[in-house]
Amino acid sequence: MTTIVTDNCKGCRFTDCVTVCPVACFHYDDDMLYIDPDTCIDCSACIPECPVQAIFEGDDIPEDKEHWIEINAQKSASLPVCEEKIEPLPGADDRKSELGF
Amino acid sequence: MASLGNPDNPLLVAIVGSGPSGFYAAEALFKSDIIAKTDLYERLPSPFGLVRSGVAPDHQKLKQAIKLYEKIAENENFQLIANVNIGTDISIEQLKEAYHAVIITCGAETDRKLNLSGENLDGCYTATEFVGWYNGHPDYRDREFDLSGETAVIVGQGNVAADVARILSKTIDELKYTDIAQHALDVLAESRIKTIKVIGRRGPAQAKFTPKELREFGELDNCLPFINKQDLVLNPESKTELANKSNIGNKKIYDLFCDFARNQSVDDKSRRCEFHFLLSPIALVGNTRLETIKFEKNELFGDAFNQSARGTGEILEIETGILFSSIGYRGVPMQGVPFNHDWGTIENNAGRVTNNGQLVTQLYTAGWIKRGPSGIIGTNRACSVETVNNLLEDLNKFESIKSRTGYNQINKILQSKNIRPIYFSDWIKIDAAEKKAGESKGKPREKLTRKEHMLSHLDSK
Numbered sequence A: 001m002t003t004i005v006t007d008n009c010k011g012c013r014f015t016d017c018v019t020v021c022p023v024a025c026f027h028y029d030d031d032m033l034y035i036d037p038d039t040c041i042d043c044s045a046c047i048p049e050c051p052v053q054a055i056f057e058g059d060d061i062p063e064d065k066e067h068w069i070e071i072n073a074q075k076s077a078s079l080p081v082c083e084e085k086i087e088p089l090p091g092a093d094d095r096k097s098e099l100g101f
Numbered sequence B: 001m002a003s004l005g006n007p008d009n010p011l012l013v014a015i016v017g018s019g020p021s022g023f024y025a026a027e028a029l030f031k032s033d034i035i036a037k038t039d040l041y042e043r044l045p046s047p048f049g050l051v052r053s054g055v056a057p058d059h060q061k062l063k064q065a066i067k068l069y070e071k072i073a074e075n076e077n078f079q080l081i082a083n084v085n086i087g088t089d090i091s092i093e094q095l096k097e098a099y100h101a102v103i104i105t106c107g108a109e110t111d112r113k114l115n116l117s118g119e120n121l122d123g124c125y126t127a128t129e130f131v132g133w134y135n136g137h138p139d140y141r142d143r144e145f146d147l148s149g150e151t152a153v154i155v156g157q158g159n160v161a162a163d164v165a166r167i168l169s170k171t172i173d174e175l176k177y178t179d180i181a182q183h184a185l186d187v188l189a190e191s192r193i194k195t196i197k198v199i200g201r202r203g204p205a206q207a208k209f210t211p212k213e214l215r216e217f218g219e220l221d222n223c224l225p226f227i228n229k230q231d232l233v234l235n236p237e238s239k240t241e242l243a244n245k246s247n248i249g250n251k252k253i254y255d256l257f258c259d260f261a262r263n264q265s266v267d268d269k270s271r272r273c274e275f276h277f278l279l280s281p282i283a284l285v286g287n288t289r290l291e292t293i294k295f296e297k298n299e300l301f302g303d304a305f306n307q308s309a310r311g312t313g314e315i316l317e318i319e320t321g322i323l324f325s326s327i328g329y330r331g332v333p334m335q336g337v338p339f340n341h342d343w344g345t346i347e348n349n350a351g352r353v354t355n356n357g358q359l360v361t362q363l364y365t366a367g368w369i370k371r372g373p374s375g376i377i378g379t380n381r382a383c384s385v386e387t388v389n390n391l392l393e394d395l396n397k398f399e400s401i402k403s404r405t406g407y408n409q410i411n412k413i414l415q416s417k418n419i420r421p422i423y424f425s426d427w428i429k430i431d432a433a434e435k436k437a438g439e440s441k442g443k444p445r446e447k448l449t450r451k452e453h454m455l456s457h458l459d460s461k
């Protein structure tokens, strides 16, 4: 099992997910968030929090998003941990409506 | 005098209850700009609350949240003081005299009752006691469960009901390498249960399982999930609910139910876990032992997302000698702390304890006893952060409180009462003993389930 952040997070970076992560395993860059698979305990707490449904768990990962497993593992290894809610990226709300949420 | 929260004059905080919300409250204090010496009290000899005694033994990965709590415990301003019951051994008043602030994170330790006559019949159990028993909680260690009947009924369709159903559905081989208590494994090995009926009062679109937990029923070695196709017919309001894009969780649950209903032909497994809907228990019938449960059939009424169940008058009887009610947990009042009896929570405003709406100084709360018994481990992190932020906003109010001596004062009382506090360094020894005891069986640990046994690993060596 792995839980991953995918492209819907890009350009919006609402960080509702971070506040409920029991083990602080989200990492971030200027675009989006990534989950560190070695720390994540697959508790699914973050999934319903994400307003743009960017997070998927193991069996639910759509085939066309499977490459995000590797991206999450790689990116999270070198990026800083995001432990608290940070400001959404500018235009986040527009992006949210663009995605149909 | 330096202002409160500096190394010379630290804020002294007592936290009551060492589950997730207690640890996350400590973490939030340590991440703040001030110095807060934090003593975490726990009534059991072991820390970690429901992560140890609630989370199912076959969900070991989730228990890794404990690694983070162990890190928090390494903070130089942290101290665990377990084996001390607040309310009986030490009063809330005594804590308020010893500390600037007290955060109550004692969880929801009992359960909601069905309130039916017959609830005391043999064979009527609650999920709370069953979960506590298989997880080796000292309070439930000596409960007895008679699993000799062929049918077990579980009332409720939340994740706790899923845990109970899954433990009853699994083979011993599927359980024996987990940290399930040995006494439970022995009884489950003798279980003659063939059919497990998980019964909800509302419909398949309102079940409170989460997808990952429900999906596991399709992956069991010797148990097939079973659903009648006609039970999956939805009323228009439920269709509206599932069509809503933000209700993706319930949609996934419903789709899984449909998968289960479709795969009914491959019935080569000796156990069956059935899901039934729109039924409320109305009578538990039997002489001394439960024999039959009477259900009333329900229909849904109300708008989409606000649908409730109401009885139709039609009665259905299920013969069974085993009932687990799993309709939610409930908080227990603590002596000296205002309690909302309707909700089973401590009366509070965003974590500040109130009494009839008036703020009570020095007292705060977080976790299940603040919000009610819902939400998973991580939900408590956001909850404790909210409480601690409010506590820190109140810092100036504590300045006027005369100086506090913290644990020194409490320790004297404990000594006079002959209570042996268990510190984190003690817990590490108990933890090591449990892990060692599990090794030869291939289990992550064999839990010590009696207080005396835990204590025996401390002072003898």
Ligand SMILES: Cc1cc2nc3c(=O)[nH]c(=O)nc-3n(C[C@H](O)[C@H](O)[C@H](O)COP(=O)(O)OP(=O)(O)OC[C@H]3O[C@@H](n4cnc5c(N)ncnc54)[C@H](O)[C@@H]3O)c2cc1C
Residues within 6 Å of the ligand: A043, B016, B017, B018, B019, B020, B021, B022, B041, B042, B043, B044, B047, B048, B049, B050, B051, B054, B055, B056, B059, B062, B084, B085, B086, B087, B105, B106, B107, B108, B109, B131, B160, B163, B329, B334, B366, B367, B368, B369, B374, B375, B376, B377, B378, B380
């Ligand atoms: C059966 C079950 C299974 C669960 N499984 C999962 C899961 O798989 N994944 C998930 O994310 N969440 C799960 N949860 C939810 C999760 O366990 C809770 O959200 C969480 O434990 C609540 O944290 P808490 O700190 O408020 O309470 P608790 O964890 O209950 O901690 C309260 C602590 O306070 C102590 N205490 C009580 N009274 C006193 C007193 N008077 N003095 C001193 N100490 C006291 C208790 O002994 C306990 O250690 C499960 C819950 C249950 C009931």
Ligand SMILES: NC(=O)c1ccc[n+]([C@@H]2O[C@H](COP(=O)([O-])OP(=O)(O)OC[C@H]3O[C@@H](n4cnc5c(N)ncnc54)[C@H](OP(=O)(O)O)[C@@H]3O)[C@@H](O)[C@H]2O)c1
Residues within 6 Å of the ligand: A043, B114, B155, B156, B157, B158, B159, B160, B161, B163, B200, B201, B202, B206, B207, B208, B210, B213, B280, B281, B326, B327, B328, B329, B373, B374, B375, B376
């Ligand atoms: N693996 C996990 O992640 C995990 C495991 C265990 C627990 N938890 C979490 O812990 C929390 C508590 O779980 P829970 O299962 O105890 O509670 P829950 O999710 O609130 O489920 C309670 C169930 O009982 C039903 N119910 C309530 N009153 C009833 C009554 N009088 N008669 C018949 N049915 C009744 C509810 O139906 P209605 O919907 O009609 O009210 C619901 O189906 C939840 O947040 C849960 O997700 C998580």
Ligand code: SF4
Residues within 6 Å of the ligand: A005, A008, A009, A010, A012, A013, A014, A015, A016, A017, A018, A032, A033, A049, A050, A051, A052, A053, A054, A055
């Ligand atoms: S909540 Fe969703 S969109 Fe926001 S940061 Fe988390 S994953 Fe990205």
Ligand code: SF4
Residues within 6 Å of the ligand: A003, A020, A021, A022, A023, A024, A025, A026, A035, A039, A040, A041, A042, A043, A044, A045, A046, A047, B378
């Ligand atoms: S699944 Fe749980 S542990 Fe993993 S990132 Fe989400 S909240 Fe954190």
